[in-house]
Amino acid sequence: MNRIVVVPTRNAGGFAFILVVMWYVGMGQGNGSAYLLFFLLLGVLMVSVPKTFMNLAALKVVAESAKPAFAGQEVSLPLELVNFSKRTRCAVSVSLSGEEKASEFVSEIPGGKAARTVIRFPAGLRGEHEISTLRLSSVWPIGFFEASRNLTIRQHYLVYPRPAGDPGLPAPAGSKAPGAWNVQSEGDDFSGVRAYLPGESQRHIDWKAVARGHPLMSKQFSADTGGAFHFDFNAIALRDVEARLSQLTLWVIEADRTRRPYSLRLPSVEIAASTGEAHYHMCLRALACYR
């Protein structure tokens, strides 16, 4: 799995042709200079083989976790290519060979350092996916041979359902339970600041205060009114499961935008009404993994 394979590229035919022409002219015309040119090109090609091979040796790829994406959007997989040797590596491309056809090019990895790159590919079907192999390849230095190497990485990523359907939110539940969510810190109206707690949305940090030299403070908002939205899978008058999931996804996004609490009920899962990023992603995850 970790072997480096060197094979000639499609360019090899052209190289072979020019070599034969040089040799033919050298021989047919008794032209010593043409012979030298032939030897020079042949020598460079031969020397390039171990160079191409070694360009991928002692390289390690560390895949970081990919952020979830909606179906039809783009998934970004951040990668770190670590060079353990003192030699600078040039022109390495990283590609995903599975259902995600994508590649990224790294032009230089200095010796003893690492290069970062992000592979982007369109998100396919909703659900949890796994990237198992990653392919490193390089035609450096002259494009005559290509060295390639498959690396095993185990990296999962989530694809949320494609948001679609009616953007109008269903009427919130009639029964109002003020005490239940007055404590919620998210709403439209600014209600003051308090010390920032790790995990809170960065959008609410009072950056202006930070710029003035104050410690991190979190802006508090309170939602003024209205009850929680209840999104129920079974209550949607659509026959297609995917269409229902898309509709629910759209509502979750819209509800999150209003910063009002919402709950989600799927046949298998039930998520209580709440707000915030963690809740938002929990709902979307449930939708993505619905079977």
Place this chain on the structure above:
Amino acid sequence: MKPGKQDYVIPRRPLILMAVSMLFTVPPLFGNLVWWVPSAFLGSLLVRFLMERRGARLRSQILKIALMAAGVGGIALSYHALIGPEPGLSICLVLIAVKVLEAHTARDFHILALLGWFFCLATVLISQSLASAVFSGIAFTIVLSAVLLFYRRSVARRAFLSPLCDAAVLILQALPLVLVLFFLFPRGTGGLRLILNRSFSGRTGMSDSLSPGSISSLIFSNEVAFRVEFPKGGMPAPSGLYWRGAVFARCGGLNWSPEKTDAIWWNPEPLSGKPVHQRIVLEPHGNRWIFALDRPVEAPHGSRLTHGNVLLANQPLFSTFQYEVTSLPNNGSGALPPLERKLCLQIPKTVSPAIRALAQSFTRDSVDPRAAVAKGLQFFQKGKFRYSLAPGEYGEDGLDDFLFRRRAGFCEHYAAAFATLMRAAGIPSRVVVGYQGGEFNRLGKYLVVRQSYAHAWCEVWLPGSGWERVDPTSVIVPERVNMGFDTYLEMREAAGAGLDIGGLSRLGLALRRPGLLHDLQLAWETLGYEWDTQVAGFDEEAQRTFFFQIGFLNSGPAVLLGWLILVGAAVIGAQSLASWWKVRPVQDPLVLLYERFCRRAAVLGAKREPWEGPLQFAERAARLIPAQEERIRRIAGLYTGLRYSATPDGGGATGLLREIRLFCRSGKL
């Protein structure tokens, strides 16, 4: 990314490098192709850069086809042919020009790179001189650097220097293999010969007949005709340096041409004297002439000795030809075969009575042919004849015009006129063309004979002594023969009596004066000579000799190929090992030491998880291996201190080493 059909703009810098390489290889084509073809090519490079600035390229298929058709049509009009080396190369150039305009994919760039190398080949095809080889080598390096830059896509600093350095390094690394290939690659031609026609790879040189102007056209060419070494010494005095090239026995007044050699049976003319051994490197001239000191006795390999004791190569020479030849300076006595005698007395019927009368006047007083020759020379000496490079055109009755009216001419006029007069006087004669003189290269200890030393002289048959050389030019201007044309001109200029050279190229002559420039030229030519003889001239013969000298008696192609594969594989193997050593993982010894600790801990039952920090792991390991609790904590403390703290305390690296050693040992109990 694989080199494939990706539609993206080829980066600017590789393209610039590619264009620069072609500036080295395309201009030499100007001398060999119709002027507009290389011009159009360079123009297309320029247009491409103007387009590049706007991100444009040639997209329209119709326009591409129209451009190609126009180019090919133009070539057909210029050459009246489409097949042959020049039209072929011209068509290549036109197609490449269109390719340059439309190139945009990685594949296109690859094709451009191959074309760049193809131009390097064309450069050495046109001329095999050292200068061409150097130009070709520079272009090769630049193309290589363009390829490197292209595949690397971006270089942070030193935009052009860095890829050029990379290319130079790559070539240096390839050098051992190139050397192995140079010595071991079988050079046999296998009977294959690639003949390009004369105008393509031939250059200025002797023409195959003698007519007014055929030699004076060479006199301003500074090109080297051939170089001579005298391995056994015995270089003749300057006045004896007559290099025999061709003999013309068919008389036509001022125009002489070679006799059909097959028409007569010929046996070598007897010669005598002290043999002079020469090693000659002849520049390709596209003809079959081979030169040797007057007169060669034996034909070197690849040639034969033919009528008039001249050497003729078996094939026209399109590449540098190296040979050894022995000449004998004096005549031997012998008889002239009747058939040949008859041939060498023929004169055209158009020769006027006045000339016949003049010729007969030479023999009136004495029947001795020697006296007649002397009288003939006297006629030139006293007849107020002028030595001139620009005597003007001689028409129908050119010989009369030359002998009786204008009396101005160059060596070919004198040789032709004298030989005709001798025939009219009943003395068998013929015209010899070749070179006269030579410039001694102090550095390389060899003689350079340039095109400007081209000369024509006569030979007359004298009973008892055979064919005797008579140089009528030496009677008109004795200095010319004794010191060579350059020196002669300089002397005349110094005396305020400039030669009538028709206002041509005085500057060119001025540049040839001795001085620093001359010394540099000398050094360069010595280098060129070494190149020709040692490198470019390393052919099948030289290869066999080389291996014979170092003790390999059998150096057939199969044996060489076997050795080539063996030695080549060894060289590549050694280089691979070297590069493998260079890319070996280099890790912090501290990390390696810690990993040793972790391995041992895993054996003892505490496997470190990838996400665990050293202290976190130490806590867990201490719980799992209670016997080593103290030591584990100490190791973690030392390690984190050394690794992360600016001022590590405790035993330092040696302390850590001792602790870890103890840890590894103690567990074994």
